[in-house]
Amino acid sequence: MIPFKKWFGSKPQGEELIPRLDSDNIPNHVAVIMDGNGRWAQKRGLPRVAGHHSGMKNVKKITMAANAIGVNVLTMYAFSTENWKRPKEEVEYLMKLPLEFFPKEIEELIANNVQIRMTGWKEGLPEYTLKAIEDAIEQTKHNDGLILNFALNYGSRKEMLSGVKQMAQDITDGVISADAIDESLFSSYLLTNPLPDPDLLIRTSGELRISNFMLWQLAYSELWFTDLCWPEFSEQHFYEAIGEYQRRARRYGGL
Template sequence: MDFKEQIDYSRLPKHIAVIMDGNGRWAKGQGKVRVFGHEQGVLSVKDIVEGCVEVGIEYLTLYAFSTENWNRPKEEVDALMQILISTINRETETLNKNKVKLNAIGNISSLPKECIDDLKEAMDKTAHNEKCTLTLALSYSAKWEIVEAARKIAEAVKDNTISMDDIDEDLFSSKLTTVNIPDPELMIRTSGEHRISNYLLWQMAYTEFYFTEVLWPDFRREDLFEAIVDYQKRERRFGKISEQLN
């Protein structure tokens, strides 16, 4: 079935968030080590980014490395950092070719220096691109992000920069790492797991969730298009009833 042909381009989600899950299980199924699954997962990232550009998705956010992932075996963490570095360096030219801007959210300062330097360089080189913004959530935790936002607001109140009466949802959102990114309309999680794993908790208050059994290394743009079609079949009411939307 050609899901791309079924997409209603007047009702595209502006922002899609993805939890890329299943690399380890995929590798195990192939009789390979977990790192092999992560390496193959990069191919899926490349295809999904190009798929978003192809159909006109303006924002794509990928949960690449959580704060909890630091608890994995050191060998796997080191390999993930090297995969990140090599992928950034290899794909920056392609991002520019496709007019994709690279962005990053999370506790970036906790990453290895080489990773931080290469990431910043790639972000600078792609900063002028406007077709799609690719955001990598790295060393990211939604709870961490919310606490950091609360801390910033508390400091501003203490310094008399703002008053207690100034605090509202818009102010809080402005202190998050996603300040210049619209909230996602659609979140996709691969591998059959049905949870959001400390990901964009504030931003996904009204997000539609799409769960698929497909493991991340097998996920391709046709799977992305299927998720978009499924999203477009849903009625987003934001607390209203159906009759109020017609």
């Protein structure tokens, strides 16, 4: 049985599922594509931004659920490089969510030893968005528990192209040699360095694709999809995904 850690707030739903999980087979890194906020809202006759607000509140619930069972890294795909194409009003609302989320939740995150990180490009983000994130990173930098990593203004193809360009420049400058290039070296040029590759990817809303998210890092990740939209994805559903992960055999191309 996996015991609950000390809780600052209420325990998550799905607590009864935790004893069924194998404490020796908890994924080290779980990545989540939090999809379906807008559709969840529209189905209820609400504006799309209402879905994003509900989705934001769900981030803490799933973070605490992951923390309770010993997940070490939880990456949330919050905003992609392609999301700038969305309506201006929606983008502006999304950019303001960190200003509401972090001041409201930071004390509980600190109490639960959660460390905030960001993977993505700072360039292009509004100053107020960046400040809210950087303040949270600074306030939690000494925590050594779960890493809550927000993929914000992130796109995997851009990430890989940027890494290749920097690697080529380092070869030209004599920093590295072409013969030294291997998977480990290439990984060190990616924005996710030094985080481990995800063991499990969860995507909500019924879409069966990875949408330019960690294309290199997900090479051998287990994929788990659900028709549930992100605001209705509960702690119990999270534990169900972990249980499915534990039932799979990870062979990495072998037998």
